[in-house]
Every structure is written in C-alpha cells, then in structure tokens.
Amino acid sequence: MSMAGEENRAEVRKRSETGTLLDARGLTKRFGDILANDLVDLAINKGEIHALLGENGAGKSTLVKMFYGSLEPDAGAINWQGERVTITSPAVARSLGIGMVFQHFSLFEALTVVENIALALEGAGDMKALAQRIEDVSTEYGLPLDPNAVVADLPVGIRQRIEIVRCLLQEPRLIIMDEPTSVLTPQEADKLFLTLQRLASEGCAVLYISHRLEEVQRICHHATILRHGKVVRECDPSKETPASLARMMVGTEVMGVSLGAHQASGGAVRLGISNLSAKPGTPFATELRSINLGVRAGEVIAIAGVAGNGQGELFDAISGEMPVGRDMIRLDDEACGHRGVNWRRRKNAAFVPEERLGHGAVPGMKLSENIVLTRHGTGDGLASGGFVSTAKAGEMEQRIKAKYDVRMSHDDPEARSLSGGNLQKFVVGRELDRKPGVLVVNQPTWGVDAGAAALIRQALIDLARSGSAVLVISQDLDEIFEIADRIAVISRGYLSEPEDARKMTRERIGLLMAGGAETTAGAA
Amino acid sequence: MRIELVKRKEHSSLMTLLSPLVAVGLTLVAAAILFTISGKDPLLGLYKFFIEPLTDTWSLQEIIVKATPLVLIACGLSVCYLSNNWNIGAEGQFVFGALCGSFLPVIFPEFANGATLPMMLLFGAAGGAAWAMIPALLKTRFNTNEILTSLMLVYVAGLLLDYLVRGPWRDPGGYNFPESRIFSDAATLPVIGDGRMSISAPIAVIVVIVLAVVLAKTLKGFEIRVMGESPRAGSFAGFSAKRLTIFAFALSGALAGVAGTMEVSGSLNQLLPSISPGYGFTAIIVAFLGRLNPVGILIAGFVLALSYIGGEAVQASMGVSDKIASVIQGLLLFFVLACDTFILYKLRFVKKRKAVAIGEASHV
Structure with missing residues (x-):
C-alpha cells in the first residue's frame, strides 16, 4: 500500500458513514512506455455520486475499464463490499453489480428497444415479459421508453435512456457513466440528474465522468481528480467553483479567451x-x-x-x-x-470536419502528407504539373507545428500516433495557416x-x-x-x-x- | 500465460520489409514438411524446387518469360488494391485482352506490316480494360461487390476463348485441332537473344519504373493511397471514389490485356484453348508479396515464376505432383497476409494472474 494513499484515506474515512462499496488500492496499469494509472486509490461509498475528473489522457477511461473488467490491472487490488475481487471480464463485473453506460452507444439501429436490451441480458427469456419490465422500470425512474420503437427512429437522448435502462435492469449497485450529458439538451440533462439522485437515494452509487464542471458541482457528492495517471486531489465539489476544479485538473491556470472588439x-x-x-x-x-x-x-x-x-x-x-x-x-x-x-x-474557404482521424486526416499518413490532403488544390505549390512537392509539404509541416504547438515524439509522424488534442491543433492549424x-x-x-x-x-x-x-x-x-x-x-x-x-x-x-x-x- | 496483439502507434517499417522474408522462410519450412509427408527427401526437394532452376540459363530464361506477365498484371493490381478496389478477375482480363490482341493476326492474317504489333498491343490493352470496366461500372452504378463480379467474369472469358478456338477462329489448315492459325512474323514480338525471351520483359521493367514514380511522386499516386486508406478523407480532399474505381480497373485491365497479348504473340504464337497457367491469380500473390510496391513486385514476380519452374522440375525428377506449385503459392500468400499483421500490431505475452475467489455476487 502506498504512502501517498494515507492522507487521502483519512478523508475517505470521514465521509464513509454509509459504508464503502468499492475500494481500489494502488491500481497501476502500464501501456508500453506510458503509465496510464500510477498507484491510484479510489473509494466509492454506497449511495454517492462520485465524480471522476481529469483532462484527456489523464487515465479516467483506463481506471473505469479496470472496474468494469475490460482491462486487468498490472498491480493493486479492488475490494468490493470489503472483499477482495478480481474482475476478469465485464460479465464478472455485471454479476457483482457493476454496470456501465458508455459514451458511444452500442445499439443496433435496425432493432427495437426490447430486442437491443434482450441481446445484452443473459437469459432474457420471454420478450413480452421483458418489454413489460422495460416499461415499468423506465417509467419508475422517470426515463419512459417505448419497448417496441425501432432504435433508428429515436433521437440520441432516448438512445442513451435505452443504455441506462439496460443497465438498471441488471439491478446494479454501482453505475459507471462516461460523459452522459454530452448528447443531451439541458432539459434532458436535468431529467437525467433527477434519475441519478433517485438512484443514489436508494443506495446505488454512481461513478460520473464528465468534462462539464458546472454539472459536477451541481450533482456530485465527492470528486476524485486524476492528472497524468495519478490521483492529485479529492474534494467536495459543492465547495469548489468550476474555475478551481479546472485548475486542479490542468495543474495551472487555464488561459481565458478574449473576445476582442464585438462586431455583430x-x-x-x-x-x-x-x-x-x-x-x-x-x-x-x-x-x-x-x-x-x-x-x-x-x-x-x-x-x-x-x-x-x-x-x-x-x-x-x-x-x-x-x-x-x-x-x-x-x-x-x-x-x-x-x-x-x-x-x-x-x-x-476552409473546412475542419468533426472526425479528425479518417475524415480530416488519413491515419496512416505522415503529417506532411496530410497537409497535401486539403491543400493540394489551393495554389500553395504543393502539387505542380501533377507532381507532389514533399519538400514544400515538410516546410509547411514545420511551420504549422511551431505556430500551433503540435507536440509529437519525433518529426513528421503518422497522424494516428498523435493524441486527440494535438491532432486537432494540427487539423485546425492546417486550415488557419491559409488565413481563410x-x-x-x-x-x-x-x-x-x-x-x-x-x-x-x-x-x-x-x-x-x-x-x-x-x-x-x-x-x-x-x-x-x-x-x-x-x-x-x-x-x-x-x-x-x-x-x-x-x-x-x-x-x-x-x-x-x-x-x-x-x-x-x-x-x- | 496469454498472448495479446497490441496495436502499434505507427506502422513498423522494419516489419514491412521483414514480413515477406519471414513469409518466404515459413513457406520453405512448410514445403519441407510437404515433401516429407509425400515420402521424399525434403532437402533434395527444396533444392530441386528453389535452387536448381537458378543454376542454368535455360531455366533462368524460362523464369523471366513467366515472371513478365506476372509483374505486368501485379502492377495493375497493386493500383487496384492500394485504392481499395478488389479486382480478382485479372485472369479474365488477361484472356479477353489476348483475344482482342489476336483479332488482327487471326482474322486479317494478310495485314502484316510495321503497324501490326503496336495495333495488337493497343487492341489487347483496350480489350482488357473493357473487360475490367464491367465490374467497375457495376460497382460504381449498382454497388455490386467487385470481388464476385470480376471473379465470375474470369470463367466467361475462358469459355469465350474455348468457343472461339474450337469454332469460328479455328485454323482452317489445322487438321481440326482446337487452335488458331500461327501468327505471322509481323505479329510476333521480337526475340531477345536465342531463347524464348522477347521484348516483353524490358517492357514490363519500364512499366514498373513508370508506376513506381507515379505512385511515389505524383498527385495521382497520392490520391490512390489516400482513397485506399480512408475514402472519407479522400472525398474531403476532393477526390472522387467512383472515378478512381474506374481508373484503377481500367489500368489493371489494360495491363493484364497487354500481358495476355504479349503472351500469345511472344511465347505461344497462336491462340490455344488455354493460354495461361493461372497468371491472373498468381499475380495477386505477387502484388501482396511485393508490398503493392512496383519494385517489390518485380522481385516477387521472380519468386513466383521460380515456383512454376520448380514445380515442373520436382515433377520431372522426383515424381511429385505438379500441384505442389499451387500449394506452395497458396501457402506463401497465406504466410504473407499473416505476417502483415505485425506491421501494425505487436505481440505481447501477459502472465496470467492467479484468479482470486470472487466474493459471492448477491443481488439485493
């Protein structure tokens, strides 16, 4: 057990009046040269909404994947209701009572709600009975669903409900939610918060991952903040401001954006x-x-x-x-x-699409080649007489890299090796460089x-x-x-x-x- | 202990080079096992199959003669495969191209002058391209699967050839043998040296060089590579997937048609019911073994041509079925594709942790 865990544990004990549900100690996970999780301690109490905060790449997904059994820790232990457990697969996690609602839905669009849920439940049995249960549970928690609707016809907010109801049908003790509100309108999000509060009042714990600090502040009882794979702070979010939470995540003051003269x-x-x-x-x-x-x-x-x-x-x-x-x-x-x-x-005119890899950039091509991708026809001298000028592309790559602070491990790497943020700086920089x-x-x-x-x-x-x-x-x-x-x-x-x-x-x-x-x- | 495949951050250029070599090595091992199972001395078998053909001029020339159509077809196929167009029907384009290329010397044998050969090659290219256009248009128009359509057309072309040499195109003075008339000298490719090698070999080398430059240096080559890897990004770059499908099929069909014409004009000198020992299919292996890279294809073409000659050699001297050549070709493709996995993935050995008893999963 790590020394770093000691002081945190003192605080954990203070709020563990309702009893600890999940207690992770010294979880460590390494991917090649990268230490994604470094001796992470995390305790979740029964009936609490626990926020997991951190920048992209801080190790949040790795951590929850270990709780949900899709990754195995290299070191450390997970205690579930006081007993040490090894969660080898999502099926084991579900049998313990750990459910997860993913950021990207795993639904078959051509099937109905009840069919989608039946696929995920082991021994779903009678479809009619299941449809009835879906209706009952979903109305009870304020997330009404029509079990016979085809998923393709449903808006994203409803699709997320299906995932949540699917999770609820397994009677979980802990629900892990990854960025649940990113696809919801503010009103839909409010509804979701009511459901979460209801679940918490019934003793079910929620591990809540979000970038939206206002909502974390609003509904979460406790927050754990990860930076570079380590737990850097735990706090009570209701006593913080969004700005102070952001500071804990990033480690420094986040630069504000200045609007300049308003020209409506x-x-x-x-x-x-x-x-x-x-x-x-x-x-x-x-x-x-x-x-x-x-x-x-x-x-x-x-x-x-x-x-x-x-x-x-x-x-x-x-x-x-x-x-x-x-x-x-x-x-x-x-x-x-x-x-x-x-x-x-x-x-x-210049365009930056939503999907960086596979639309804005070709994953297996170097950055310089990805510059040719959108700029071969714009008179930058990248393609003359049908031939591509690699020298010119390399020059532009250097310029964009320096100006937009694109960080990379070696010169001119393939696009897929860049982190999401760095690649985004590159695809935006590539277009801004033209002064469109x-x-x-x-x-x-x-x-x-x-x-x-x-x-x-x-x-x-x-x-x-x-x-x-x-x-x-x-x-x-x-x-x-x-x-x-x-x-x-x-x-x-x-x-x-x-x-x-x-x-x-x-x-x-x-x-x-x-x-x-x-x-x-x-x-x- | 568990073995995991872990995705690399970037593709490994070392494995790109190493993969075909490892595949050849594994094929040798598999071939040795095959020889042993059929009761032959494996070392002698490998020697006769892979080494002996390289030791005398006659078989070296034969290797070049067989490598030429393989390289030409594989060059065209590489453009298809790089751009995600799965043309499996080069064999049919080869045959139909040969038919069109033979039209002049068979129907107008008196038309024999300096223009004959160039026109034959032109007809051959056009014929191969036209045959390839069928799956290409079906794909762009109706979204049909080009793997199926191009493959099925192979048999149509084969039966058409069979019909022609047994029927309308049969040599009137040929004692009813299913053959066309022998081509005139003006319709025969000039020979290099005193063997069977014709000027088709240097033509193939020129195609390799031109294609290598086009793929590596030009915007068209860039377009081909982008479309193959990421069609959505390709359309964002302003390239048209449909036009490129037409282009790739036309080019590979034309090259296969030229190869077919040069085969009948340079080596056979007439049309026969069967004019190809499966060049169009073997070229698929050549294209992949050569990393879809023209220079790699040149080397791979020699390796696969060697397997044809080696197959004949072990059949003649050791009494092994000549089907062994096809088996070894198939194994080679299998191993190349398997080894290619390691270009983008690496192996990791994970020690299994001892499973700790899971606390009773009771639902409340």
Missing part, C-alpha cells in the same frame, strides 16, 4: 446559405430542411444542437462533399452549391484538453476579427457562449434564426433544441 453586424455576408434542403443520403442520415444563414465578415456564428440533428449533413453541404443546388450556397456572393470542395477552397476568408469548423474542441481548447478558440476569434467569417458547429454550450457573436440552433434538420449571443440563454437554447428551432426557422 455591418460586415458583408461572406458565407450565404439560402433555402438549403437536402434529402438524406442514407436511411440513418438527417434531412436538411430549408436552412437560411448568412455569416458576415468579422463574426463568429455558432450552431448549437444535440448530436445527430443534421450537423454532419450541413457541414458536408457547405464544404461541397455533398453537392446541393447551385444557389443554396454562396461564397463571397458567388453561387457554388454545385461546386466541389477544392473549388470552394480556391475561393478561400470563410472557415467552417464542426466540433472544434471535441475531446481536447482545456489548454489546447483555449488556444483553438482564441485562434478562431482572432481569425474572425481579422475580417473572416467563422461558422462553428458545436455541441458544447460553454464553448458556444465563450466564442460566439450570434447563436443558432439546429434541430431535426431545421436551423433557427441566429440570435445575439449576449441575449441568448441556456434555457432558450434548450427550448430551440427540443423543437423550437422548427418554428423559428422560416423567419430568417
């Missing part, structure tokens, strides 16, 4: 979208319905929305990966809905740690203030309020009219997300 109107419309409608390309895609928007020089417009409401389709229509009607998209007043992505890039007149970014800081996120957000604002039009599509409301001049909301393929960010509230965004966008869409 006056500039010329550089990116115009009028009556943009597009039928879905696949059965699970969202239809875009008569979208209107004008992004002016000098401003940042942010589009809020819950995942899967047409953000990806809108991005593809603006970038040119999905061709639409000629007059639906205008760049600097030139109609180009029918043009390809490189034509639009030559008109000084129009920049469209989908999820600019998705999964990026606080330091890198601040750098990227500041760069977006600076670009807008230098006379460009910036459109940000994001699911992170904190981010949207931090950088946007005007805010619009996308819901089921409808886009609301953008409104002044200073007058916008979370409640109003929540209402628009829940369908209000459809009624205000025509007004634009």
Whole structure:
C-alpha cells in the first residue's frame, strides 16, 4: 500500500458513514512506455455520486475499464463490499453489480428497444415479459421508453435512456457513466440528474465522468481528480467553483479567451446559405430542411444542437462533399452549391470536419502528407504539373507545428500516433495557416484538453476579427457562449434564426433544441 | 500465460520489409514438411524446387518469360488494391485482352506490316480494360461487390476463348485441332537473344519504373493511397471514389490485356484453348508479396515464376505432383497476409494472474 494513499484515506474515512462499496488500492496499469494509472486509490461509498475528473489522457477511461473488467490491472487490488475481487471480464463485473453506460452507444439501429436490451441480458427469456419490465422500470425512474420503437427512429437522448435502462435492469449497485450529458439538451440533462439522485437515494452509487464542471458541482457528492495517471486531489465539489476544479485538473491556470472588439453586424455576408434542403443520403442520415444563414465578415456564428440533428449533413453541404443546388450556397456572393470542395477552397474557404482521424486526416499518413490532403488544390505549390512537392509539404509541416504547438515524439509522424488534442491543433492549424476568408469548423474542441481548447478558440476569434467569417458547429454550450457573436440552433434538420449571443440563454437554447428551432426557422 | 496483439502507434517499417522474408522462410519450412509427408527427401526437394532452376540459363530464361506477365498484371493490381478496389478477375482480363490482341493476326492474317504489333498491343490493352470496366461500372452504378463480379467474369472469358478456338477462329489448315492459325512474323514480338525471351520483359521493367514514380511522386499516386486508406478523407480532399474505381480497373485491365497479348504473340504464337497457367491469380500473390510496391513486385514476380519452374522440375525428377506449385503459392500468400499483421500490431505475452475467489455476487 502506498504512502501517498494515507492522507487521502483519512478523508475517505470521514465521509464513509454509509459504508464503502468499492475500494481500489494502488491500481497501476502500464501501456508500453506510458503509465496510464500510477498507484491510484479510489473509494466509492454506497449511495454517492462520485465524480471522476481529469483532462484527456489523464487515465479516467483506463481506471473505469479496470472496474468494469475490460482491462486487468498490472498491480493493486479492488475490494468490493470489503472483499477482495478480481474482475476478469465485464460479465464478472455485471454479476457483482457493476454496470456501465458508455459514451458511444452500442445499439443496433435496425432493432427495437426490447430486442437491443434482450441481446445484452443473459437469459432474457420471454420478450413480452421483458418489454413489460422495460416499461415499468423506465417509467419508475422517470426515463419512459417505448419497448417496441425501432432504435433508428429515436433521437440520441432516448438512445442513451435505452443504455441506462439496460443497465438498471441488471439491478446494479454501482453505475459507471462516461460523459452522459454530452448528447443531451439541458432539459434532458436535468431529467437525467433527477434519475441519478433517485438512484443514489436508494443506495446505488454512481461513478460520473464528465468534462462539464458546472454539472459536477451541481450533482456530485465527492470528486476524485486524476492528472497524468495519478490521483492529485479529492474534494467536495459543492465547495469548489468550476474555475478551481479546472485548475486542479490542468495543474495551472487555464488561459481565458478574449473576445476582442464585438462586431455583430455591418460586415458583408461572406458565407450565404439560402433555402438549403437536402434529402438524406442514407436511411440513418438527417434531412436538411430549408436552412437560411448568412455569416458576415468579422463574426463568429455558432450552431448549437444535440448530436445527430443534421450537423454532419450541413457541414458536408457547405464544404461541397455533398453537392446541393447551385444557389443554396454562396461564397463571397458567388453561387457554388454545385461546386466541389477544392473549388470552394480556391475561393478561400476552409473546412475542419468533426472526425479528425479518417475524415480530416488519413491515419496512416505522415503529417506532411496530410497537409497535401486539403491543400493540394489551393495554389500553395504543393502539387505542380501533377507532381507532389514533399519538400514544400515538410516546410509547411514545420511551420504549422511551431505556430500551433503540435507536440509529437519525433518529426513528421503518422497522424494516428498523435493524441486527440494535438491532432486537432494540427487539423485546425492546417486550415488557419491559409488565413481563410470563410472557415467552417464542426466540433472544434471535441475531446481536447482545456489548454489546447483555449488556444483553438482564441485562434478562431482572432481569425474572425481579422475580417473572416467563422461558422462553428458545436455541441458544447460553454464553448458556444465563450466564442460566439450570434447563436443558432439546429434541430431535426431545421436551423433557427441566429440570435445575439449576449441575449441568448441556456434555457432558450434548450427550448430551440427540443423543437423550437422548427418554428423559428422560416423567419430568417 | 496469454498472448495479446497490441496495436502499434505507427506502422513498423522494419516489419514491412521483414514480413515477406519471414513469409518466404515459413513457406520453405512448410514445403519441407510437404515433401516429407509425400515420402521424399525434403532437402533434395527444396533444392530441386528453389535452387536448381537458378543454376542454368535455360531455366533462368524460362523464369523471366513467366515472371513478365506476372509483374505486368501485379502492377495493375497493386493500383487496384492500394485504392481499395478488389479486382480478382485479372485472369479474365488477361484472356479477353489476348483475344482482342489476336483479332488482327487471326482474322486479317494478310495485314502484316510495321503497324501490326503496336495495333495488337493497343487492341489487347483496350480489350482488357473493357473487360475490367464491367465490374467497375457495376460497382460504381449498382454497388455490386467487385470481388464476385470480376471473379465470375474470369470463367466467361475462358469459355469465350474455348468457343472461339474450337469454332469460328479455328485454323482452317489445322487438321481440326482446337487452335488458331500461327501468327505471322509481323505479329510476333521480337526475340531477345536465342531463347524464348522477347521484348516483353524490358517492357514490363519500364512499366514498373513508370508506376513506381507515379505512385511515389505524383498527385495521382497520392490520391490512390489516400482513397485506399480512408475514402472519407479522400472525398474531403476532393477526390472522387467512383472515378478512381474506374481508373484503377481500367489500368489493371489494360495491363493484364497487354500481358495476355504479349503472351500469345511472344511465347505461344497462336491462340490455344488455354493460354495461361493461372497468371491472373498468381499475380495477386505477387502484388501482396511485393508490398503493392512496383519494385517489390518485380522481385516477387521472380519468386513466383521460380515456383512454376520448380514445380515442373520436382515433377520431372522426383515424381511429385505438379500441384505442389499451387500449394506452395497458396501457402506463401497465406504466410504473407499473416505476417502483415505485425506491421501494425505487436505481440505481447501477459502472465496470467492467479484468479482470486470472487466474493459471492448477491443481488439485493
């Protein structure tokens, strides 16, 4: 047992009036050269909502995977209700009473709710009885579900309910939740919090992973903070502020973003979208319905929305990966809905898609080659006479690396070897390096740690203030309020009219997300 | 003890080079076992199969003659496979190309001048490309699986050839043998030296060099590699997956068609019911053993051609079935694909911890 654990344990004892449910001691997990978890001590009491905080790569996922049996610790011990256990597989975890709700859902879209749940339950037996149980349990916990609905027809918030109900049916004593609110509207999140509080009052413990410090502060009884694989602090989040929690996670003060002069109107419309409608390309895609928007020089417009409401389709229509009607998209007043992505890039537009690996960058190619990917047609001298200039690409790679602080273990590595935050700095930097007149970014800081996120957000604002039009599509409301001049909301393929960010509230965004966008869409 | 496959952060360039060598080594071991099982001296068998053909000029020339079509076809296939287009039907494109290339000397034997050969090669390329266009268009238009369609067309082309040499294209003065007429000198590829080697070999080398430059240095080569690895990123770069599918199939079909034409014009001098010992299929192994890299393909082409000659040699001198050549080729592909796993993964041995009794899992 480690010495470092001693002082923490004193504090743990103080709050363990309800009895310890899970007690991990000295958990260590190594991946190659990286110590993902280094002598981690963590105690979860019965009936508490326990927050696990840390930046990306701090070791949160590794830790909970060891609790859920999908990873085995290299050293250390896990005690469950006072008895030492070895959790060799998720099945063992479930039999102990540990359930997990994943950030990325594992549901079959073509099956119904009850079929999906039956697949996960051992010996599900009679489907009718199971459907009845699903209805009972889900209503009881305030998360009503129609057992016979097909998953493909359900919005993301409901899909998450399925995962939670599936977990509840196994009568867990501890539920692990990984970023549960990232796909919910504020109102849906409120509902989830009520369910969690109800569960806690019944003695079920919740291990809650989130980047949203406000909600951690609001609902969690205790927090453990990881940095570089080690427990650095434990605290009572209700006695902290979001800023102090962020400081504990990052280890230093997080740089604030400065908005600079606010330029809400006056500039010329550089990116115009009028009556943009597009039928879905696949059965699970969202239809875009008569979208209107004008992004002016000098401003940042942010589009809020819950995942899967047409953000990806809108991005593809603006970038040119999905061709639409000629007059639906205008760049600097030139109609180009029918043009390809490189034509639009030559008109000084730049795009950063949501998915870094596999869309914004080719995983197995070097960074310099990934520069050629989006810039071979923009007259940077990367491709002349059909030949690619590796020297020029290498030069640009050096420049972008230095300017946007992209950290790497050796020079010009393959894109897949970079951490999420560093790769994001690279794919954003690659486009900013062109000083584009129009920049469209989908999820600019998705999964990026606080330091890198601040750098990227500041760069977006600076670009807008230098006379460009910036459109940000994001699911992170904190981010949207931090950088946007005007805010619009996308819901089921409808886009609301953008409104002044200073007058916008979370409640109003929540209402628009829940369908209000459809009624205000025509007004634009 | 448990063995885990762990993903590497980047692909290992050492394993990229080592993998085909390890595969060849494992194939040798497997071949030795095969010889032992069939009651032959394994060392003698390996010697006769792999070494002896390299020791005299006649069989060296034969190896080059057989390596030429393999290299040409595999070059085309590498473009397909790099760009994620699974053309398995090069054998059919080879045969149909040979048919089209033979059209002039069979139907218009009097048309014999300096233009004959170039036109034959042109017809051969066009024929092979046209045959490859069928699966390509089916894929881009109707989303059919190109593996199935291209493979099925192999048999169609084979039966068409069989029909022609037994029927309309049969040599009128050939005593009813199922053969076409012998090509005129003007329709025969010039020979190098005094053996069976024709100018097809240097043509294959030129194709290798051009393709190596295109793949490594040009935007087209970049497009091919991007599309193969990440089609979504490719469309973000402004490349069209459909156009590239057409391009890759057309190129590999044309190269297979040229190879087929050069085979009938340079080695056989007439059409026969069967004109290929499975070059189109063996070329798939050549392409992968050669790392889908033109220079690698050149080396791999020799190795696989050697297996044809070696197979004949052990059949003649040791009485082993010549099917052993196909078995060894198959083993080689199997081992290459298996070894390729280690380019992106490494092995790790994990000591199993002793399982501690799990506390009774009682639900409350």
